[in-house]
Amino acid sequence: TELEDAIRSGLRAGEFLLHYQPVVDVPSGAVRGFEALMRWERRGHGLVAPDAFIPVAEKSSLVADLGRFALAEATRQLVAWTGGGLVGDDVTVAVNVSGHHLAGGHVVEDVQDALAASGLDPRRLVLEITETTVVDDPVAVERLAALRRLGVSVAIDDFGTGYTSIGQLQRLPVDTLKIDRSFVASTEPRYRELVHLIVSAAHTFGLRVVAEGVEESHQLSALREVGCDEAQGFLIARPMPPAAVLAQGPARA
Numbered sequence: 001t002e003l004e005d006a007i008r009s010g011l012r013a014g015e016f017l018l019h020y021q022p023v024v025d026v027p028s029g030a031v032r033g034f035e036a037l038m039r040w041e042r043r044g045h046g047l048v049a050p051d052a053f054i055p056v057a058e059k060s061s062l063v064a065d066l067g068r069f070a071l072a073e074a075t076r077q078l079v080a081w082t083g084g085g086l087v088g089d090d091v092t093v094a095v096n097v098s099g100h101h102l103a104g105g106h107v108v109e110d111v112q113d114a115l116a117a118s119g120l121d122p123r124r125l126v127l128e129i130t131e132t133t134v135v136d137d138p139v140a141v142e143r144l145a146a147l148r149r150l151g152v153s154v155a156i157d158d159f160g161t162g163y164t165s166i167g168q169l170q171r172l173p174v175d176t177l178k179i180d181r182s183f184v185a186s187t188e189p190r191y192r193e194l195v196h197l198i199v200s201a202a203h204t205f206g207l208r209v210v211a212e213g214v215e216e217s218h219q220l221s222a223l224r225e226v227g228c229d230e231a232q233g234f235l236i237a238r239p240m241p242p243a244a245v246l247a248q249g250p251a252r253a
């Protein structure tokens with residue numbers, strides 16, 4: 001299609017870039033890492049958000065091309081920031097991996113290539129996968145296990161929006177749960193209790209918990225009370241271009 005062609009040529013022309021949103025340690029507020037979020041500076045259209053092109057790219061192997069770009073760029077950027085003294089050498093970067101790339105592409109090789117080209121310590125790379133892509137897919141589960149054998153960690157994104165139970169997660173090769181922002185945003189006491197339960201259960205199984213979409217300070221306080229490990233959201237910082245991360249100054253884990 002026309003949009004697929006535009007994505008393909010935009011990728012060749014260097015129109016794709018990553019924005020970065022800090023992820024902080026809840027108790028201390030220290031920056032632990034960044035989530036890389038893709039943007040398209042499409043000629044004649046301005047900045048295009050991923051919802052407008054990822055689903056289209058997922059109809060073909062284009063999604064793997066975008067995935068390789070994100071992996072290469074995010075790892076390169078983190079190494080550059082570390083070398084420049086902007087971030088400590090424990091700070092991580094999280095890249096969103098499409099379920100289509102995980103299931104259909106050569107994701108293990110792609111991650112290996114990005115690590116080799118950048119020289120990034122694998123422990124500093126987090127791969128975010130939505131829960132719906134891994135449940136009931138033995139191939140996807142085996143690929144996640146292979147990825148973890150490379151030394152990278154795996155986070156389940158948007159946790160709570162699918163049907164995965166904590167019991168299932170315990171059997172999946174994952175390290176971290178990212179609680180979907182709809183749970184974080186709710187002011188209903190029973191949702192707050194649900195977040196508490198998710199954190200407790202995740203900790204029981206040795207998983208770390210990141211809360212997404214934190215917009216208000218009372219939400220951050222509530223997360224601190226229930227022992228949530230890390231948080232990200234507009235309250236802390238919006239996703240921003242690399243130059244803005246640079247302008248913010250040093251971040252250490």
Ligand code: G
Nearest residue numbers: 036037038049050051054070096097098239
């Ligand atoms: O930044 P936000 O509008 O930025 O992102 C919207 C959605 O797009 C989120 O669900 C996010 O996970 C997804 N997304 C952002 N960047 C990427 C990416 O590099 N690859 C994939 N597959 N999804 C992404």
Ligand code: G
Nearest residue numbers: 096157158212213214215232233234235239
């Ligand atoms: O699905 P994923 O978690 O990867 O998506 C991240 C998306 O959430 C991006 O679109 C990002 O811009 C957005 N986002 C990040 N922080 C906040 C927040 O505090 N509030 C809202 N509404 N969206 C956020």
Ligand code: MN
Nearest residue numbers: 035096128157
């Ligand atoms: Mn994500």
Ligand code: NA
Nearest residue numbers: 157158180212
């Ligand atoms: Na999410």
